[in-house]
Amino acid sequence: MSTHAVPFEKYHGTGNDFLVVDADAEVVGDRAAFARTHCDRETGVDGGDFDAERNEESTGRRGADGVLFLSVEERFNPTRVVMTLVQPDGSTATMCGNGARVVALWAHDRTGDREFMIDTQAGTRRASVNADATAATIEMGEPTFDPARVPLARDEPLIDEPVEGLTVTAVNTGVPHAVAFVDGGRSDPDGIDSVDLDAVAPPVRHADVFPEGANVNLASVVDDGSGDGPALIDQRTFERGVEGETRSCGTGAVAVVAAARRLGLIDGESAVSRPPGGDLEVTVPDRGHATLTGPVAREYEGTLPADPR
Numbered sequence: 001m002s003t004h005a006v007p008f009e010k011y012h013g014t015g016n017d018f019l020v021v022d023a024d025a026e027v028v029g030d031r032a033a034f035a036r037t038h039c040d041r042e043t044g045v046d047g048g049d050f051d052a053e054r055n056e057e058s059t060g061r062r063g064a065d066g067v068l069f070l071s072v073e074e075r076f077n078p079t080r081v082v083m084t085l086v087q088p089d090g091s092t093a094t095m096c097g098n099g100a101r102v103v104a105l106w107a108h109d110r111t112g113d114r115e116f117m118i119d120t121q122a123g124t125r126r127a128s129v130n131a132d133a134t135a136a137t138i139e140m141g142e143p144t145f146d147p148a149r150v151p152l153a154r155d156e157p158l159i160d161e162p163v164e165g166l167t168v169t170a171v172n173t174g175v176p177h178a179v180a181f182v183d184g185g186r187s188d189p190d191g192i193d194s195v196d197l198d199a200v201a202p203p204v205r206h207a208d209v210f211p212e213g214a215n216v217n218l219a220s221v222v223d224d225g226s227g228d229g230p231a232l233i234d235q236r237t238f239e240r241g242v243e244g245e246t247r248s249c250g251t252g253a254v255a256v257v258a259a260a261r262r263l264g265l266i267d268g269e270s271a272v273s274r275p276p277g278g279d280l281e282v283t284v285p286d287r288g289h290a291t292l293t294g295p296v297a298r299e300y301e302g303t304l305p306a307d308p309r
């Protein structure tokens with residue numbers, strides 16, 4: 001059994017926060033146990049109070065939404081980064097939009113580059129960091145409603161249909177998502193924030209129609225984009241693997257905009273999705289890659305036991 005200390009860095013993208021471990025430099029024997037222990041919101045890693053050496057945007061919470069194990073391959077142009085996300089329940093996610101944006105900033109911090117190819121289990125995705133390294137953009141692949149690829153336990157797409165008490169649309173944006181539109185945005189006392197997400201999401205997340213489970217999003221169209229600016233959509237997401245609500249979900253933001261377009265709820269291919277942790281700019285063109293852009297920040301660093309058992 002290994003008991004050595006593993007260096008890590010903590011980053012977040014719009015409040016979706018991750019421990020980052022350099023997989024080339026560090027050997028973590030049981031990655032699932034490492035994630036389960038150190039991501040725990042009650043007893044996991046603690047960045048402590050803010051101080052001058054820490055980024056003032058730190059979320060300041062114990063634990064994390066996952067561990068990113070990263071491997072940099074600088075011999076490619078652009079530099080490639082192999083990304084594996086292990087979630088707080090020990091599962092591995094095929095894709096994570098905010099995680100991939102964090103990967104871009106982490107790789108920028110190590111190499112100084114601003115363009116990267118990120119290898120995920122959902123495919124290779126192009127990513128970039130902006131000039132002052134405060135935001136990152138990632139190509140997200142093409143959202144699909146294809147029942148075989150969501151996946152669904154049926155042959156027809158699931159579009160605006162009742163599932164376990166919510167009316168949902170199912171879409172895969174690298175991982176499976178269920179999107180339910182509700183009336184009233186965040187500023188409405190009876191709107192999206194009045195819903196008990198921890199109560200309504202689990203039956204949908206585990207519904208038989210989703211054989212691999214699903215992340216569950218609530219969304220409310222605040223501005224349909226028919227005026228001057230892009231559409232604005234308030235978002236909340238209950239994440240598979242975290243088994244709770246996160247402050248932001250990037251694949252969820254793309255799913256919300258893709259579903260809004262499919263249902264004809266917004267004009268144009270661009271929208272701002274607004275989870276609690278901050279705004280995400282999303283484009284979902286008729287064909288080709290969706291994109292996801294938003295702030296990313298480094299919080300702090302430290303060491304953690306490799307084998308926490």
Ligand SMILES: N[C@@H](CCC[C@H](N)C(=O)O)C(=O)O
Nearest residue numbers: 093096097098175249250251
């Ligand atoms: N927070 C992520 C999504 C991570 C994967 C998800 N929990 C799953 O298991 O499907 C994001 O920003 O996309």
